[in-house]
Amino acid sequence: MEKLTGKDKELIRDSWESLGKNKVPHGIVMFTRLFELDPGLLNLFRYKANCGSTQDCLSSPEFLEHVTKVMLVIDAAVSHLDDLHSLEDFLLNLGRKHQAVGVKTQSFAVVGESLLYMLQCSLGPAYTAPLRQAWLNMYSIVVAAMSSGWAKNGERKSD
Numbered sequence: 532m533e534k535l536t537g538k539d540k541e542l543i544r545d546s547w548e549s550l551g552k553n554k555v556p557h558g559i560v561m562f563t564r565l566f567e568l569d570p571g572l573l574n575l576f577r578y579k580a581n582c583g584s585t586q587d588c589l590s591s592p593e594f595l596e597h598v599t600k601v602m603l604v605i606d607a608a609v610s611h612l613d614d615l616h617s618l619e620d621f622l623l624n625l626g627r628k629h630q631a632v633g634v635k636t637q638s639f640a641v642v643g644e645s646l647l648y649m650l651q652c653s654l655g656p657a658y659t660a661p662l663r664q665a666w667l668n669m670y671s672i673v674v675a676a677m678s679s680g681w682a683k684n685g686e687r688k689s690d
Contacts, residue, residue: 535672539665540612546662547609550653554602559589561642561649562598569641575633605646608673615669619676626680636681639674646670 535543550557566573566585573582576597582588589595604625611618650666651658 535612535615535665535668538661539668542662542665543609543612543669546650546654546657546666547606550650551602551606551609554606555595555598557649557653558598558602560652561601561645562594563589564648565642565645568644569638572638572641604673608669612669615672618673622673622676623680623683626677626682627684629677630681630684634681636678639677643667643670643674 563585566588570585573585573588576582576588576591576594582591582594607618607621608615647663647666650662654662
């Protein structure tokens with residue numbers, strides 16, 4: 532796993548300090564953007580009531596639970612910036628789970644764009660080019676581990 536610079540870690544921690552206290556509303560901004568960028572992803576969410584629209588999803592308790600879980604993964608990554616390697620098994624498994632439910636690895640990039648959009652909306656003028664790059668650096672480490680788990684799960688299915 533790649534390493535983050537000390538400055539990256541500082542920027543990520545400082546920006547997440549306020550956002551991490553109120554995860555779900557920020558997660559809703561992120562997922563709203565995700566569905567704007569790729570409406571087809573709505574089809575991956577199958578609950579008691581299918582997510583036929585963004586609003587259907589956002590009003591579903593099961594979906595809000597998923598939003599919370601995603602935000603907790605981001606929180607875990609921020610909390611483990613000094614040792615992201617400790618999350619590798621968890622992230623590999625998360626990648627396997629996403630592969631199993633039909634998520635394509637290309638969707639990870641759209642999630643990244645949605646994360647950056649949420650950060651920009653939430654942080655306003657505090658969202659700077661160095662901050663954006665720090666988050667991109669962290670997200671690329673997380674996605675690399677998830678993509679590895681995704682690929683391993685796909686290999687296992689084709690055996």
